[in-house]
Amino acid sequence: MKREAIFEFFRRLAELNPDPQTELEFGNVYQLLVAVTLSAQATDVGVNKATRTLFRAVKTPVQMVALGEEGLKQHIKTIGLFNTKAKNVIALSEILVRDHGGEVPQDRDALTALPGVGRKTANVVLNCAFGAETFAVDTHIFRVGNRTGLAPGKTPLAVEQQLEKKVPQPFRVGAHHWLILHGRYVCKARTPECWHCPVVDLCAFKAKVLAKGAKPVGTRGERAGRPAVRKARPG
């Protein structure tokens, strides 16, 4: 996608949603870190349901350590992988208390050194809590980046590096939200809703679904934005 088209792409998404926010609920930076850690392979709706009562009782890492692993499990047992996540949240809270004065560090390396915190989680926290120009590539951004031609890449890191290079100001802080929301509600995995997509004329995706009810075309890989791997015919 050319430079002017990329600017126009974000200008339109920004016009429709001038102040995009994460759909995870939190009251402070520490709660955001916990919510994002819990959201791996889970929906924001499911995480919010569990954290609503948890966050009324726990606002700091000290309070989380006091709650303990078993206590935390009781709050988050409706979330997938809750055993591992509970262990990680307690361990990361202990480290925040011990090494960071109970504060969430504003540094990617320090964040990714915490248990259960990968690059994507760190990027979300840096973006949403500290306003950093980071691009947390989740499944939605990976798909939208590849389908549209905005940021093609075979891995989340490759897509992130493309976004780093290509997203212009004044859209760099909001880009991560606009792309997630676009992927979640319009450029959906199974059937992209191109018939009401605000960037349809800028998008390079070949298998657009231009009428409601029409069947998506192409292989699953092509619909995900990946080039198809065709098997060679024998003989």
Ligand code: SF4
């Ligand atoms: S036109 Fe279709 S494939 Fe392209 S961004 Fe819009 S919804 Fe996604």
